[in-house]
Amino acid sequence: GAGVSQSPSNKVTEKGKDVELRCDPISGHTALYWYRQSLGQGLEFLIYFQGNSAPDKSGLPSDRFSAERTGGSVSTLTIQRTQQEDSAVYLCASSFTSTSGANVLTFGAGSRLTVL
């Protein structure tokens, strides 16, 4: 697609329920990142996928969080047994590798999660 697409844009859920957030990256971008941004805060790294390599899960805050990327394209971030502190905007980014070898990230609009 033309940009990084995320859905849903807004999700309100009750504490203890599971949620799935979807990210559709730019076609041809091999790398995909998930970040969490709490209100007024910075961007917290969650997980990184690169091609067919094993994902870097070092940023996931607990075992309630998981993510997968099917066929090297669409990614789903799953949060099980949601807690109120999970409320945040979840941003997905995909990247290409520039001629210099560095990655340039393009972000989606984010999924705003509210846990009641």
Place this chain on the structure above:
Amino acid sequence: QQPVQSPQAVILREGEDAVINCSSSKALYSVHWYRQKHGEAPVFLMILLKGGEQKGHEKISASFNEKKQQSSLYLTASQLSYSGTYFCGTEPGGNQFYFGTGTSLTVIP
């Protein structure tokens, strides 16, 4: 792991200049700068590689001192459209890409 930015917040009048600093505890391969307007996704401004200084966007430029593991973003003759939160992003090597703590910039008429 997270780079530290300073200042945390700055208010400018139109036409004034500002400098935002980014400091990392890890060696850097490259430094990126992004701007996020309220309620929107971060948008890429520019990238700096080792030894490079790049003028990338409007009257915004940046420098990168890989020895000191620091980068600075220079905003010249600021415009109202410059308002937003600025993040530096670093690739310390490997897979991770970390963003700084953010600097809120407000430009007033």
